[in-house]
Amino acid sequence: MLDDLPAGHGLFAEDGLIARLRDLTRTDWEAYIGHDFVRGLSRGDLPRPAFRHYLIQDYLFLIQFARAYALAAFKAETLDDMRAAAETLRGLTDTEMKLHVRTCAGWGLTEAQMAATPEDLPTIAYTRFVIDAGLKGDLLDLLVALSPCVVGYGEIGLRLKAAAVALPEGDAYRDWIEAYSGDEYLAIARAAADQIDRVWRERGAEARLPALTGLFAAAGRLEAAFWQMGLDAAARATDI
Template identity: 50%
Template structure:
């Protein structure tokens, strides 16, 4: 069992609440109100800026070229991911300047700063575990939602689902999971594992709150 699978097993209920959140299910069915998706995507762009910083921090904390290269690859993947956000928001008449000037909402601040704090107060493994619900969880969500595209030829969120179901992102997710195992060195004392469970649980709950934020603003 990978470390990521072991962490998911420890917080099974919280994980399902995240990956099968009503926001995700409505997005997958194509029934999510456009206003909720727009709100989410603007916040997710701001979210990714902070995640880019987190991966830069991961590079700084790395002690070898392999880990530095891995952090650089993850940073590059995030920068590429923002292209989807810019393309979609521009189609709604929201330019890049307006996008970057949007205020961060509370759930956006909460998760992104939590991740950065994990990296600063802990170590590289703590940081990567805090990143995992996003870095790996989005791949799981994308793969699960992808079959729904065939059922809905005019799916309004096709581009988003395709982004995270595509092999490129799936490879990035697998690499993130493999990296967690590499960082443990093959062994992990139970006390240390429980520390990581605490980090992973908090990060997953904060990701769930990030979905809910977009629905709350609609009064859902």
């Protein structure tokens, strides 16, 4: 079942900040990782126009997220944090974006086509929210605003992998599921969660939990809106 995360997933520490934030924002988090778009992926019946629109916008989204991790390196106060931000940035540009472009090629999309497409409003809203959080706050604020994407996709990937056993061979969404449940991506998610826990302990811990919860909840809602953007695009295509 999509709702059952495999035991021992190990994406984040059970006593760490991500676990706390997920529990404190349970409704928003479940609306994100259990969105109808994600459930469509798990069943293999997500409308093709919805996924195609998502793929294009996610390419543009990843470019802005790479910029956010460059900002994280600037915001870092220690060499370890600079290295961690640089490693995640490298993971995004050298691993995730390459996986994404490869998936898009299977849908007849070239990198040049995607780069020339305007950002949709949910893409602008989410990415600029994250960058604004980093500009106004410190490294911890930025990492928390980023975490629903980085860690959340790992959780979604694991859930979808467990559900995908029921999908037929050659299903159109298997490549995407395998990318976000694969070892390369999960290593990025785990590293991001570990860094957040370390920075949280160093920068205020419990005293900052209310403000960080607000950032995490807002980012989760923006993630859900990003999924919805794909479904809305498919609905518009059907109406034409």
